[in-house]
Each structure stands twice: as C-alpha cells, then as structure tokens.
Amino acid sequence: MKAVTLGPAYPMRGGVASFNESFSCMLIEHRWEVLNISYSSRFPRFLFPMKIPLEPGIRPMKLEIEPLIHAGNPLTWVRVVSRIGKFNASVIIVHYWSPWLAPCLGFILGRLFRKTKGSIRMVAVLHQVKKERSPVKNLLNRYFLKKCHGFLIMSRTILKELEESSINRPTRFVPHPVYRVFGEKVDKKEARAFLKLDPDEPLILFFGIVRPYKGLNILLQAMAAEEVRKLSLRLIVAGEFFEGKEGYEKMIRSLKLENHVILMDEFIPTSEVKYYFCAADLIIQPYLEASQSGITQIAYQFERPMLVTDVGGLKETVPHEKVGYVSPVDPAAIARYIVDFYVNHREEEFVKNLAVEKKRFDWENMYAGLVGLLEEMG
Numbered sequence: 001m002k003a004v005t006l007g008p009a010y011p012m013r014g015g016v017a018s019f020n021e022s023f024s025c026m027l028i029e030h031r032w033e034v035l036n037i038s039y040s041s042r043f044p045r046f047l048f049p050m051k052i053p054l055e056p057g058i059r060p061m062k063l064e065i066e067p068l069i070h071a072g073n074p075l076t077w078v079r080v081v082s083r084i085g086k087f088n089a090s091v092i093i094v095h096y097w098s099p100w101l102a103p104c105l106g107f108i109l110g111r112l113f114r115k116t117k118g119s120i121r122m123v124a125v126l127h128q129v130k131k132e133r134s135p136v137k138n139l140l141n142r143y144f145l146k147k148c149h150g151f152l153i154m155s156r157t158i159l160k161e162l163e164e165s166s167i168n169r170p171t172r173f174v175p176h177p178v179y180r181v182f183g184e185k186v187d188k189k190e191a192r193a194f195l196k197l198d199p200d201e202p203l204i205l206f207f208g209i210v211r212p213y214k215g216l217n218i219l220l221q222a223m224a225a226e227e228v229r230k231l232s233l234r235l236i237v238a239g240e241f242f243e244g245k246e247g248y249e250k251m252i253r254s255l256k257l258e259n260h261v262i263l264m265d266e267f268i269p270t271s272e273v274k275y276y277f278c279a280a281d282l283i284i285q286p287y288l289e290a291s292q293s294g295i296t297q298i299a300y301q302f303e304r305p306m307l308v309t310d311v312g313g314l315k316e317t318v319p320h321e322k323v324g325y326v327s328p329v330d331p332a333a334i335a336r337y338i339v340d341f342y343v344n345h346r347e348e349e350f351v352k353n354l355a356v357e358k359k360r361f362d363w364e365n366m367y368a369g370l371v372g373l374l375e376e377m378g
Contacts, residue, residue, distance in 0.1 A: 003090070004035045004036075006037050007093075014209075019125075019179070021063060021180075028063075035089070038066065039067060085116075091121050094122065096128075099136075106144045109144075122149045124148040141165065150169050151172070154173075155176065158291050174368075177362060182301060186274055201233065205304075206239075209239050210239055214288070220255060223255070231338070234260055235262070237261065237263050240265060277304050281305070282324070282338070283324075285306065286329070289311050296308065303351050306318050322357065324350060
C-alpha cells in the first residue's frame with residue numbers, strides 16, 4: 001500500500017508533528033510505502049508568534065519527508081497535487097487541527113479527487129474540529145470536512161463535534177495512542193540530575209505551550225493554597241508562552257510563589273522531553289477547555305500520574321483515582337487532589353496502574369481502526 005500523509009513533520013515541531021511521525025512509522029512497520037508531505041510554512045506570524053520555528057536534533061531516519069506546503073501560497077498547493085500524482089498513492093491521510101489550514105488542504109484534496117476521478121481514498125485524522133465562535137472558521141471547517149471520504153477520531157469530544165457538523169462520512173473512533181518519539185523512560189534521579197533539580201523535593205509539571213485556555217492561572221491559585229504551601233513543592237512550567245509571560249510573573253509575585261515556580265519559557269526539544277516527565281511526581285493539566293491532549297499520552301508513555309480537569313476529552317483517558325485525578329476547574333479542588341497525592345503517598349499505586357492502563361493506547365489499535373475505516377470506505 002502506498003500512502004501520503006499531509007501534516008507537519010520534522011523539522012516542524014509540536015504535538016501534531018510528533019503524532020504524524022509516530023503514525024507514519026506505524027504504517028512503515030506494516031510495510032506501507034509512505035511519503036510525508038510537510039509544511040514549509042503553516043501560519044502567519046500573527047497567528048503563531050513562537051520564537052523557535054524548527055525542532056533541533058536528528059531527522060527520523062525511517063521517514064521520507066518533503067516540506068512542500070506553504071499554507072499561504074496556492075502555487076505550492078498545485079505542486080503538492082503534482083507530487084502526489086507522481087508518487088501514485090492509493091491513500092491520503094491528512095492531519096487537521098485548524099480552520100486556517102482548510103483552504104490549502106481542501107484545495108489539494110479537491111484537485112486530487114478530480115485528477116484521479118475519485119480513485120484515491122482521503123482520510124482525515126481530526127485532532128480538533130470544534131464549533132467556533134467565528135462563522136468564517138466554521139465555514140472553513142465545513143469546506144475541508146466535505147472534501148474527505150472518512151475520519152479517524154481520537155476522543156469522544158471530537159466525535160461529538162464532528163456529529164454537530166452534520167457531515168456524514170465513515171468514521172472510526174480510536175483512543176489517542178501513546179507517543180513513540182520521546183525515547184525510553186529514565187530514572188527520576190537521573191532526570192532531575194540532567195535538569196539540575198533537587199533529587200528529593202516534591203515536583204509537579206505543567207508542560208507545553210502556555211495559552212490562556214490551558215489554565216495555568218488556576219494552577220497558580222491552587223499552589224497558593226495554605227495546605228499546598230505546607231508541602232514545600234515546586235512547579236515547573238516547561239514551554240513557550242504564547243502571549244507573553246508578564247501576567248503570570250505578576251501573579252506569581254502577588255501570590256508569593258517566587259520560590260515555588262520555575263518558568264522555562266522555551267521550546268523543549270524532543271530529545272529532552274523524557275527528562276521533564278520522568279523528573280516530575282505529578283503532571284497537571286488544569287485546562288479550561290480541551291478536545292484532547294497529547295500531553296496525557298506523553299504522561300502515559302513515561303508512566304507518570306496525572307491531574308486533569310473535567311473538560312472535553314481529558315476525562316476520557318484518565319480513570320479517576322486510578323492513574324491520577326479528574327478535577328473540577330477549581331483551584332480549591334486541584335489543591336485538594338495535590339495534597340491527597342502527597343499526603344496519602346499515591347505515586348506508587350498510580351504508577352503500577354499506569355503500566356496496565358496504557359495498554360489501551362497501543363498503535364495496533366490505531367492501525368486496526370485505519371484498516372477498518374478503509375474497508376468501509378471501499
């Protein structure tokens with residue numbers, strides 16, 4: 001089988017790029033011939049004001065990656081159609097998460113459909129497709145979705161969002177698999193030594209790009225609770241600040257948390273992700289909204305207990321008080337669970353359960369879902 005994946009890949013960075021690389025490796029392991037067509041540019045600077053555009057490190061050796069798509073340049077879209085035609089793929093797999101990508105991806109799929117007279121099956125892996133406040137964004141989502149023949153969904157929240165769009169296509173729900181690109185688990189003491197952290201202090205982690213909907217302000221309020229202060233724990237915030245960190249720094253000062261919070265306003269390279277997760281006792285996602293999150297699956301990969309909020313698809317993947325906690329979006333509730341974790345020594349129990357629970361998120365389930373979807377599409 002020959003397949004083309006359309007989505008970010010090395011040296012592009014971020015969760016979708018990591019997922020695309022893992023997905024492509026899955027296909028290669030099943031003896032598919034895979035061409036990754038990635039982006040030379042995804043978004044204008046005003047939409048994605050990050051400091052470092054590319055992932056450092058070594059290119060994944062298994063993957064054939066061609067960064068041909070400029071989302072704002074239609075001439076590149078035409079070239080992508082031509083390249084796919086020369087590759088003679090029978091399946092196109094598109095990673096979709098933003099309506100701003102709909103014009104280029106919808107154009108490519110539409111042109112391919114006409115050029116091949118519908119012989120290529122077109123599958124979208126929907127990382128996000130929520131109903132937007134902006135009518136323009138909703139129109140863009142619908143434009144793209146209508147070009148697809150089938151959908152792979154990784155959270156029931158996204159499945160519901162798709163159903164609300166009233167676009168009926170063959171669909172498979174498969175839980176988001178555990179990532180494969182971040183290396184093997186390391187000992188906590190080794191991880192902390194690498195990061196130059198105290199080997200014994202209580203340590204919690206907030207990981208990834210810091211955006212308002214991810215609720216870091218809620219977590220800081222929980223950190224300021226008297227019962228949490230008594231734990232003498234430290235919070236690492238590891239990831240770039242999408243809209244600047246000044247407001248958070250001011251909040252940290254006002255709550256007198258300067259000695260309890262480390263802000264690492266930088267992109268964490270793939271090769272170093274394991275050290276942050278393995279150094280932490282507890283991974284916290286205090287999100288205000290979410291369709292799904294790859295952070296949860298990184299925590300599963302490294303068997304790290306989690307605290308997530310009761311929003312979107314997060315609660316689907318974290319059995320409450322088995323591998324972590326599902327908390328209301330409330331600083332007092334988050335504080336109570338942090339205290340419970342440390343006072344009642346939950347880590348060993350949760351880690352044991354994580355080793356069992358993460359088997360639900362195997363890539364073989366994703367492959368079976370894809371094959372079943374293609375069979376249904378005909």
